[in-house]
Amino acid sequence: MELKNTLKLRILKNAKAEELAEIGEISQEAFLRFGDYRDFISDLASDEDGVFTAMLIDVDRIAGFILVGFMNTKTGGLIADILAIALKPDYRYMGLGEELMSWAMDLVNTIHKTRNILYARLTVAPDNEPAVKLFRKFGFEFDGSDIGVYSTGVPAAYMKKLFLP
Ligand SMILES: CC(C)(COP(=O)(O)OP(=O)(O)OC[C@H]1O[C@@H](n2cnc3c(N)ncnc32)[C@H](O)[C@@H]1OP(=O)(O)O)[C@@H](O)C(=O)NCCC(=O)NCCS
Secondary structure (H helix, E strand, O other): OOOOEEEEEEEEEOOOHHHHHHHHHHHHHHOOOOOOOHHHHHHHHHOOOEEEEEEEEEEEEEEEEEEEEEOOOOOEEEEEEEEEEEHHHHHHHOOOOHHHHHHHHHHHHHOOOOOEEEEEEEEEEEOHHHHHHHHHHHHOEEHHHEEOOOOOOOEEEEEEEEOOO
C-alpha cells in the first residue's frame, strides 16, 4: 500500500520528551478499555536498548506507533514480542496498521537471520475484531493459552506466529 503522501514511517531514536508524551496520550485513548497504559507504553518506548519503536508521522504529529521487544529464553532462542500497536482514531481502518505490522515483522525476520526466533507473540482482546484480523493477516493465531484478563476485566489472549529454525 502507498502511504498517504503526508505520512512517513520513522524509527524512534533518542526519543524526545514530547514524542514520548504523544505516544503516552495515544496509548491512553487507544487502550482505555484495557486499563491506563499511558506511562507504561511511553516508558517502554523510551527503553532503546531492548525495545524497537516505529512511528507513522503525519506532517509533524504522531499518527500511530508499534513497539517490538525481544526476550531471551533459557534454550538460547528468542521470543519476539509485539508489545503495542495503536493508531489515533482518525487514522484507523485505512490499512495503516498493516504498514506498522510490516515494519515489525521485517525487523523480526531480519533478526531471525542471525538469532533463532522461536515465535512472535502478542496479547489481544479476542473481541477486538480489527486487531485480530490484522494479526491473522501476518500469520498470528490464537494458541489456546488464555492469559486471563486485563486490569479492567476484559479477556486477554495470546496470538503467536511460529518461526522455523
Ligand atoms: C488495531 C489497529 C492497530 C488496526 O489497524 P487499522 O489500520 O485500523 O486496521 P486495518 O485498516 O488494517 O483493518 C483491519 C481489519 O479490520 C477490519 N475493520 C475495519 N473496521 C472495522 C470495524 N469497525 N469492526 C471490525 N472490523 C473492522 C478491516 O476491514 C480490516 O480487515 P480486512 O483487511 O480483512 O478488510 C487500530 O485499529 C487501532 O489502533 N486500534 C486501537 C488500538 C488497538 O486496539 N490496538 C491493538 C491492541 S492488541
